Amino acid sequence: MYLPKMQFARILKLAALVAAIFLLLGEAFLSAPLRAAKPSDPAVQKMIAAGIRFLRSPEGSKSYGHQEGEEMLVAYAIYKVEYNADDPLVRRGVRRAQEYSKMEVRKVQGRTYANYELSVAILLLAEVDPGGFSTELKSLRDTLLAGQRNHGGYGYYSEQQGDISQAQYAMLAMWTLAKNGYDIPSNSIISLCTFFLRSQGPNGGWGYKANLAPSISQHVVQDNRVSPTLTMGGAGSVLMAGEIFDFWTSANYSDPSMEHFPRAFRPADQTRSQLNRAAESAGLKSQVLLGAAKKAEIYLQNPPPGPRYRPYYEMYTQERFESFLEIAKGDVQDEPAWYNQGVSKLRGLQDASGSWGGKGQNVKGFLNNDEDNVATAFAILYLIRSTKKAIKSLSEATARGGYQLPTDTTEIRMEGGQVKGKPVAGELDGLLGSLEGDAADDLDGKSIPEDLALSTDPTTRRQQLDRLERLVRGSQSWQARRVAARVLGQSGEIKVVPSLIFALSDPDLSVKRFARDGLRFISRRFEGFEMPDRPSDQEWKAAQQAWRDWYLSFDPGYVFLDSDL
Secondary structure (H helix, E strand, O other): OOOOHHHHHHHHHHHHHHHHHHHHHHHHHHHHOOOOOOOOOOHHHHHHHHHHHHOOOOOHHHHOHHHHHHHHHHHHHHHHHHHOOOOHHHHHHHHHHHHHHOOOHHHOOOOHHHHHHHHHHHHHHHHHHHOOHHHHHHHHHHHHHHHHOOOOOOOOOHHHHEEEEHHHHHHHHHHHHOOOEEEEHHHHHHHHHOOOHHHOOOOOOOOOOOOOOOOOOOOOOOOOOOOOOHHHHHHHHHHHHHHHOOHHHHHHOOOHHOOOOOOOHHHHHHHHHHHHHHHHHOOOOHHHHHHHHHHHHHHOOOOOOOEEEHHHHHHHHHHHHHHHHHHHOOOOOOOOHHHHHHHHHHHHHHHOOOOOOOOOOOOOOOOOOOOOOHHHHHHHHHHHHHHHHHHHHHHHHHHHHHOOOOOOOOEEEEEEOOEEEOOOOEEEHHHHHHHOOOOOOOOHHOOOOOOOOOOOOOOHHHHHHHHHHHHHHOOOOOHHHHHHHHHHHOOOOHHHHHHHHOOOOOHHHHHHHHHHHHHHHOOOOOOOOOOOOOOOHHHHHHHHHHHHHHHHOOOOOOOOOHOOO
């Protein structure tokens, strides 16, 4: 068939246009983020599992540079995924953190990356066992606080100027400690938050080394590597401080089932209330902190061009910033657009070994300066929504005491005061029947499940708690009293506190310990009232009185009878 020359040219143009459209659609399809992605989605879980395999591989192990800090970070990422304290890499990281806690302050401050290492050590130990590592965590806390500069910030110990990158990790460590019941001086948190507000630039961004304005209501130009990464780090730290000040978490992570309990459920609440007032007296009102975050959001919408470093470090920083921003705004989403975009990006950057990284390589506009295992750990922490999980477990599950678990129970259990891992439920009613019998002491204690689960049905749960309280108060069997004290302590129920206070006087040493640990868990006062593992009569009586005073501080109408003593 013959076509005129002009008509043939038009057909060619049309064909070229159609081909271009299909090419664009194909590229858009290939680069599109996973729809409605969440950490529990199979595709995301596959990426995470591949990253974990790389961290365990010889290639992942040989890329350690700054050994202690990287080993602790890798351990933290693996534990946040699998919650297995016996994992070899987790154990190695924990050992490093314990060794770090024993270093002299002077020696720690002689290390280049001391603030990062201190902070990651705190994150790891607080995640694995916040009560069991209390000695180490208090030591790490004291060392961290000793390094705070007069201007409130943190930086290299060889210089006085504050460093936003390091200071954000110090704030994360303080938040973690505070939420786990460890005392942080109010002036330390307030001065660190003030440091961040004074170092925000007029355009809403933060730079690497801080130029400080005369006050929090003024801004000075930040001329040292202002970037989205540091801006999210600075804004995220301000929001973290607001959460410590108790400006928004309680309201945005509320639970109707706890409305009848006093708000001062944990002793830390009283501290937070005082801290709240102290923060507002220093001008750190909630609207001031939210205003700083809003300026940062405006900057992040259209940041000026410039060098970008450490893409995976930035993604973990973004996850932290966005998680606290959700809480501050009361807009918590399961599948936010920014997360989906990040998942799509990481999907394209993960190599065949399962790693993310390639030190020194240009990664889509970023210069990656991190070792492969560090980059991979950051990517995993992003994918699992690490900060969101931490906020939820420490702010919500703590207050609820594990009474209600999230709807999706395939990934969680109560352990060490936090919601994590997979649930393991024992048959409690059958065991209670055996413990109430005459042969309770004949039971093999080792055969009793560690993760006995109280019923989620309110009526059945109440009946189980009543039976356990009767056992801990009146059973002649040491075995029955031990199990009852342990399960009551793990229940997180405020109503069982008087029975646990009574159990502190039990003649069996294990019952005393279970009661003490249960009171610490329920109250989130992990340092307790200094009752040792083998208390003298004077020590357990002093602890018993201290816990009675604590309980009466929010339930002054309760009357402790002789049977409670």
